[in-house]
Amino acid sequence: MSVHKEAKKVTTHVLLEMKQNNEKISMLTGYDYSMARIIDAAGVDVILVGDSASNVMAGHETTLPITLDQMIYHAASVIRAIDRALVVVDLPFGSYQGNSKEALTSAIRIMKEAGGHAVKLEGGREVIESVDRILSAGIPVMGHLGLTPQSIYKFGTYTVRAKEEEEAQRLIEDAIMLQDAGCFALVLEKVPATLGKKVAEELTIPVIGIGAGNGVDGQVLVVHDMLGINNEFNPRFLRKYHNLHDEMLDAFQNYIKDVRTGDFPNENEQY
Numbered sequence: 290m291s292v293h294k295e296a297k298k299v300t301t302h303v304l305l306e307m308k309q310n311n312e313k314i315s316m317l318t319g320y321d322y323s324m325a326r327i328i329d330a331a332g333v334d335v336i337l338v339g340d341s342a343s344n345v346m347a348g349h350e351t352t353l354p355i356t357l358d359q360m361i362y363h364a365a366s367v368i369r370a371i372d373r374a375l376v377v378v379d380l381p382f383g384s385y386q387g388n389s390k391e392a393l394t395s396a397i398r399i400m401k402e403a404g405g406h407a408v409k410l411e412g413g414r415e416v417i418e419s420v421d422r423i424l425s426a427g428i429p430v431m432g433h434l435g436l437t438p439q440s441i442y443k444f445g446t447y448t449v450r451a452k453e454e455e456e457a458q459r460l461i462e463d464a465i466m467l468q469d470a471g472c473f474a475l476v477l478e479k480v481p482a483t484l485g486k487k488v489a490e491e492l493t494i495p496v497i498g499i500g501a502g503n504g505v506d507g508q509v510l511v512v513h514d515m516l517g518i519n520n521e522f523n524p525r526f527l528r529k530y531h532n533l534h535d536e537m538l539d540a541f542q543n544y545i546k547d548v549r550t551g552d553f554p555n556e557n558e559q560y
Contacts, residue, residue: 291310291312292306292307292310292312293307293312293334296373297373298372298373298375299334299335299373299374299375300375300406301375301407301429301473301474303334303375304334304335304375304473304474304495305473305493305494305495307334307495307506307507308493308494308495308506313506313507313508314334314335314495314497314506314507314508315332315333315334315335315507315508316333316334316335316336316337316497316507316508316509317333317335317336317337317509317510317511317512317515318336318337318338318339318341318342318509318510318511318512318513319336319337319338319367319370319376319512320338320339320342320345320346320363320366320367321346321363321366321367322366322367322369322370323370324512325366325367325370325371326370328374328512329370329371329372329373329374330372332373333374334374334375334507335374335375335376335377335497335507335509336367336371336374336375336376336377337377337378337379337409337509338360338363338364338367338376338377338378338379338403338405339379339511340352340355340360340379340381340382340438340439341438341511342355342359342360342363343355343381345511345513345514345518345519346363347359351438351441352381352382352438352439352441353382353383353439353441355381355382356381357380357381357384357395357398357399359381360378360379360380360381360399360403361398361399361402361403362403364376364378364399364403364404364405365402365403365404368403368404368405375406375407376405376406376407377405377406377407377408377409377431378399378403378405378407378408378409379408379409379410380392380395380396380399380408380409380410381439382439385410385416385419385423386412386415386416386419388419389418389419389421389422390422392410392416392419392422392423393419393422393423393425393426395408396408396423396426396428396430397426397428400428406429407428407429407430407431407473408423408428408429408430408431409430409431409432409433409476410423410430410431410432410433411433411434411437411438411439411440412433412434412437412440412463413432413434413459413460413462413463413464413466413467414462414463414466417466417467417470420432420467420470420471420472421470421471424470424471424472429473430470430471430472430473431472431473431474431475431476432464432467432472432474432475432476433475433476433478434460434463434464434467434475434476434477434478435450435451435460435476435477435478435479435480435501436448436449436450436478436479436480436500437478438478447479448479449479449480449481449500450478450479450480451480451481451484452481457480457481457484460480460484460488461484461487461488461491464477464488464491464492464496465491465492468492468493468494472494473494473495474494474495474496474497475488475492475494475495475496475497476496476497476498476499476509477496477497477498477499477501477505478498478499478500478501479499479500479501479524479526480500480501481502482501482502482503482504483502483504484501485498485501485502485504485505486502486504486505487504488505489504489505489506490504495507497509499526500524500525500526510527510528514527514529515527515528515529515530515531516529516530516531516533517529517530517531517532517533517534517535518533518534518537519534520534
């Protein structure tokens with residue numbers, strides 16, 4: 290019996306059962322009502338309201354500028370569209386680091402004001418106090434290790450993380466620490482496939498990869514990237530399932546042409 294097919298609503302427990310049953314978890318980002326409705330109808334397991342909204346929705350260079358208020362706006366839009374998927378919301382930069390009390394306040398606002406199902410935050414041992422505090426309020430937490438985009442200025446680059454033995458070992462320790470704290474799942478970004486597989490095997494909670502190989506328990510992509518709306522982003526881990534950029538450009542140009550020539554609206558398109 291497939292756990293995925295049986296689940297009327299995806300919960301943190303369903304994801305755990307999927308891992309135990311060796312069923313892969315599908316996760317995509319979503320930031321608005323219309324797109325989230327389609328993603329949910331397609332049968333995706335998890336929708337991540339990612340702080341990548343900072344890049345793809347607002348045009349910022351990094352994920353750092355997006356605010357908690359903006360994340361709540363995006364999350365609320367997605368929640369209104371959902372029937373089945375689990376909706377996880379990113380805690381944005383500055384809303385949880387170094388202050389576990391503020392972390393809890395931020396997470397509570399996401400749950401109350403947006404109706405989110407869970408929150409995600411980046412980091413390991415350095416944020417464990419915040420993780421503990423959020424979990425103590427009964428709010429599910431998803432971890433995020435490997436390349437943590439909110440720390441871009443610390444790393445100075447978006448290259449693959451944990452290639453060296455020391456960093457890989459530290460990542461495994463952090464993953465176990467997050468699991469022991471009570472996180473229900475973990476995102477692993479841009480690490481060698483062998484390490485991704487090792488972490489997934491070590492943990493009892495699901496590990497969802499983005500550029501972490503196929504030995505993990507599930508995959509996540511940014512929806513604008515996999516649809517080919519963004520043309521300028523082409524990392525190795527990205528598979529483009531469509532070229533919407535060109536299709537949309539073509540549709541817009543045809544509309545403009547029809548307006549200019551007087552072809553639109555025609556007899557049937559007016560009252």
